[in-house]
Amino acid sequence: xxxxxxxxxxxxxxxxxxxxxxxxxxxxxxxxxxxxxxxxxxxxxxxxxxxxxxxxxxxxxxxxxxxxxxxxxxxxxxxxxxxxxxxxxxxxxxxxxxxxxxxxxxxxxxxxxxxxxxxxxxxxxxxxxxxxxxxxxxxxxxxxxxxxxxxxxxxxxxxxxxxxxxxxxxxxxxxxxxxxxxxxxxxxxxxxxxxxxxxxxxxxxxxxxxxxxxxxxxxxxxxxxxxxxxxxxxxxxxxxxxxxxxxxxxxxxxxxxxxxxxxxxxxxxxxxxxxxxxxxxxxxxxxxxxxxxxxxxxxxxxxxxxxxxxxxxxxxxxxxxxxxxxxxxxxxxxxxxxxxxxxxxxxxxxxxxxxxxxxxxxxxxxxxxxxxxxxxxxxxxxxxxxxxxxxxxxxxxxxxxxxxxxxxxxxxxxxxxxxxxxxxxxxxxxxxxxxxxxxxxxxxxxxxxxxxxxxxxxxxxxxx
Ligand SMILES: [Zn+2]
Ligand SMILES: [Zn+2]
Numbered sequence: 397x398x399x400x401x402x403x404x405x406x407x408x409x410x411x412x413x414x415x416x417x418x419x420x421x422x423x424x425x426x427x428x429x430x431x432x433x434x435x436x437x438x439x440x441x442x443x444x445x446x447x448x449x450x451x452x453x454x455x456x457x458x459x460x461x462x463x464x465x466x467x468x469x470x471x472x473x474x475x476x477x478x479x480x481x482x483x484x485x486x487x488x489x490x491x492x493x494x495x496x497x498x499x500x501x502x503x504x505x506x507x508x509x510x511x512x513x514x515x516x517x518x519x520x521x522x523x524x525x526x527x528x529x530x531x532x533x534x535x536x537x538x539x540x541x542x543x544x545x546x547x548x549x550x551x552x553x554x555x556x557x558x559x560x561x562x563x564x565x566x567x568x569x570x571x572x573x574x575x576x577x578x579x580x581x582x583x584x585x586x587x588x589x590x591x592x593x594x595x596x597x598x599x600x601x602x603x604x605x606x607x608x609x610x611x612x613x614x615x616x617x618x619x620x621x622x623x624x625x626x627x628x629x630x631x632x633x634x635x636x637x638x639x640x641x642x643x644x645x646x647x648x649x650x651x652x653x654x655x656x657x658x659x660x661x662x663x664x665x666x667x668x669x670x671x672x673x674x675x676x677x678x679x680x681x682x683x684x685x686x687x688x689x690x691x692x693x694x695x696x697x698x699x700x701x702x703x704x705x706x707x708x709x710x711x712x713x714x715x716x717x718x719x720x721x722x723x724x725x726x727x728x729x730x731x732x733x734x735x736x737x738x739x740x741x742x743x744x745x746x747x748x749x750x751x752x753x754x755x756x757x758x759x760x761x762x763x764x765x766x767x768x769x770x771x772x773x774x775x776x777x778x779x780x781x782x783x784x785x786x787x788x789x790x791x792x793x794x795x796x797x798x799x800x801x802x803x804x805x806x807x808x809x810x811x812x813x814x815x816x817x818x819x820x821x822x823x824x825x826x827x828x829x830x831x832x833x834x835x836x837x838x839x840x841x842x843x844x845x846x847x848x849x850x851x852x853x854x855x856x857x858x859x860x
Contacts (some may be wrong), residue, residue: 397415397416397417397568397570397575397577397603397859397860398415398416398447398859398860399413399414399415399603399605399824399852399857399860400413400414400415400416400443400444400447400852400855400856400857400858401413401414401826401852401853401854401855401856402414402423402439402440402441402443402444402854402855403427403429403439403440403854404429404439404854405826405851405852405853405854406829406830407431407764407765407829407830408463408609408762408764408828408829409427409429409431409463410427410428410429410437410438410439410463410466410467411425411427411463411464411581411826411827412424412425412426412439412467412471413425413579413605413826414443414444414447414450414452415566415577416447416450417547417548417566417570418541418544418547418568418569418570419449419544419547420453420454420539420540420541420544420547420548420568421444421449421450421451421452421453421454421541422452422453422454422455422456422539422548422566423444423452423454423455423456423471423478424455424456424458424564424579424581424605425456425457425458425464425465425581426439426455426457426464426465426466426467426468426470426471427439427461427462427463427464427465427466427467428462428463428466428467428515429463430462430463430466430735430737430764431764431766431767433510433512434510434511434512434513434515435512435515437466437467437515438467438515439467440854440855441470441471441474441475443854443855444475447857451475452471452474452478453477453478453479453539453540453541454478454480454481454539454548454550455468455471455472455475455478455479455480455481456481456482456539456550456552456564456579457480457481457482457486457490458482458486458555458561458562458579458581458582459486459555459557459558459560459561459562459582460486460489460490460493460558460559460560460561460649461558461582461647461649461650462493462497464581464582465486465490465493465494468480468490468494469494469498469515469516469520469521469524470515470516472524473516473520479529479539480527480528480529481528481529481531481537481539481550482528482529482530482531482560482562483530483531483532483533483552483560483561484530484531484532484560484690484693485559485560485686485690485693485694486560486561486562487525487528487530487560488560488686488689488690489559489560489649489683489686490525490528491525492679492682492683492686493649493679494516494525495518495522496679498514498516498518498520498521499518501514501515501516502514502517509739531552533552533553533562533595533695534552534553534595535551535552536549536550536551536567537549537550537551539566547568547569548566548567549566549567549568550565550566550567551564551565551567552565553565553578553594553595553596553597554594554595554695555580555581555582555583555584555594556584556585556586556588556591556592556593556594556595556695556804557581557582557583557584557591557594557650557804557805558582558591558649558650558804559591559650559653559686559687559690559694560690560694561581561582561583561594561804562581563578563579563580563581563583563594563596564578564579564581565577565578565597565601566578566579575602575603576597576599576600576601576602576603577601577602577603577604577605578596578597578601578604578605578818578820579605580604580605580606580607580811580814581607582607582609582804582827583607583805583806583814584803584804584805584806585806585813585814586621586806586810587621587697588621588654588802588804589625589654589655589658589661589697590653590654590687590696590697590698590701590703591654591695591696591697592695592696592697596814596817596818597818600818600819600820601819601820602820602821602822603820603821603822603823603824603860604815604818604822604823604824605823605824605826606811606815606823606824606825606826606836607811607826607827607828608808608811608825608826608827608828608832608833608836609762609805609827609832610762610803610805610806610807610808610811610828610832611811611828611829611831611832611833611834611835611836612829612831612832612835613801613807613808613832614808615801616801616803616807616808617807617808617809619801621801621802624800624801624802625658625802627798627800628658628758628760628800628802629658629662629668631756631758631796631798631800632659632662632667632668632728632756632758633667633668634756634796635726635754635756635758635796636668636669636672636726636728638754639725639726639754640726640752640754640755640756640795641721641722641723641726641727641728641729641749641752641754641755641756642727642728642729642755642756642757642758643722643729643731643742643745643746643749643755643756643757643758644728644729644730644731644758644759645731645732645733645734645735645736645742645746645757645759645760645769646730646731646734646742646761647732647734648678648679648680648683648732648733649683650804651734651760651761651802651803651804652676652680652683652684652732653680653684653687653703654802654804655730655802656674656676656684656703656708656730657701657703657706658802659674659706659730660706660707663707668728669726670707672726672727672728673709673721673727673728674706674707674708674709674727674728674730675708675709675711675721675727675730676708676709676710676711676730676731677710677711677731677732677741678732678741680730680732681704681708684703684704684706685704687703688702688703688704711729711731711741718741718744718745718748719748722745722748722749722752722755729742729745731745734759734761734762734763734769735763735764735767735768735769735770736763736767736768736769736772736784737767737768738784738785738786738787739785742769743768743784743785746768746772746784747784747788747791750772750782750784750791750792750793750794750795751791751792751793751794751795752794752795753794753795754795755794755795755796756796756797756798757772757795757796758796758798758800759772759773759797759798759799760799760802760803761802761803762803762805764829765829768782768784768785771783771784772784772793772797773797773799775793776793776797780793781793808832808835808836808839812839812840812843815840815843815844815847816843816844819844820844820847821846821847821848822847822848822849822850822860823840823844823847823848824850824851824852824858824860825837825840825849825850825851826852833851836849837849837851
């Protein structure tokens with residue numbers, strides 16, 4: 397078996413990996429790099445053709461986060477015969493998110509905020525999306541090269557990360573024996589507010605492709621979900637008590653719904669007044685609708701809970717109106733983007749809010765190095781000014797800036813536990829910054845001394 401990483405490997409980047417299993421060529425995820433623009437967002441799909449007979453027979457998309465699906469139309473355009481597999485819920489989400497991405501790319505080109513042409517159009521997607529194949533969790537399906545029936549079997553396992561998210565188990569024969577590979581993708585072993593923790597293969601695997609997002613976050617393993625929820629509640633209460641606004645930058649897909657469920661719980665038990673407006677915007681409503689539509693058919697802690705039932709107020713358009721929502725007394729803004737990239741609502745609002753000593757920016761998810769969200773946290777910790785957007789200069793920070801471990805990822809010790817449980821001979825570390833992979837590699841070698849631990853570089857094939 398050969399493994400080849402197609403996305404950049406020095407940061408979290410765009411997830412996409414190529415596997416050659418006998419005659420079958422298989423791609424795991426087709427992400428976009430959120431920190432880049434235009435063609436630099438795309439994994440290097442040309443690397444596949446540079447392999448002997450390299451071709452994609454199947455592509456498995458593990459979940460509806462852009463760093464995992466954002467360039468799928470580009471991959472399918474290059475390998476039009478590839479069969480594309482995902483869970484039913486992920487397909488429903490992509491039918492909404494892919495056209496939204498095409499429209500956004502076009503809009504940015506039209507308004508001159510990028511010089512790059514869109515990577516794909518709405519028309520491209522409409523043709524493709526009807527051909528994506530849906531699968532239920534724990535329902536094995538064929539992923540072999542055409543004419544080579546049952547050479548490779550695939551199966552999705554609940555990843556506990558966002559709606560529809562899955563890890564993928566592959567079974568195939570090599571040199572006369574069955575081999576098993578498990579790709580965790582982004583995974584969370586413990587419950588969140590809406591979703592239960594992930595589920596994993598019962599039997600050991602030969603090869604584990606393991607995410608390492610949390611590898612450089614020692615604080616996460618020293619706390620737990622219940623403590624972080626209470627800390628988050630207390631921070632909201634403090635901000636509301638002094639009449640300020642709390643900005644919660646979130647990924648619109650997943651984190652937003654989990655945070656709304658939490659705020660709803662805080663309101664129900666009386667920690668937050670019912671009158672505090674919770675501002676949301678844009679596609680969050682549509683995604684909430686999909687969370688609710690699938691609440692009886694996908695894993696849930698409480699299938700009775702509906703995200704749509706959480707009282708929300710639409711954020712108004714226009715800079716002045718937006719600013720006013722920060723100045724009118726207690727309010728909570730749950731808006732995208734989670735990493736606070738320029739030109740997004742969370743960035744716009746943060747620039748108006750961080751000078752206000754009554755305000756608070758409460759981060760709840762992961763942010764890549766050098767993203768505005770990370771810069772804000774670092775500057776606040778060091779008492780420095782922060783530049784959130786090139787259009788605005790460095791600003792002093794007077795608002796509270798806090799971070800809570802409410803992420804959809806496992807912390808690093810849970811990832812080690814998972815590896816131990818799956819007893820792989822070989823572990824391939826992906827999806828993490830260098831420091832995160834360093835920690836994971838050192839500790840995996842201690843915990844599983846017999847296992848080989850690999851850190852593949854982009855474009856360097858690994859024989860496993
Ligand atoms: Zn994800
Ligand atoms: Zn990811």
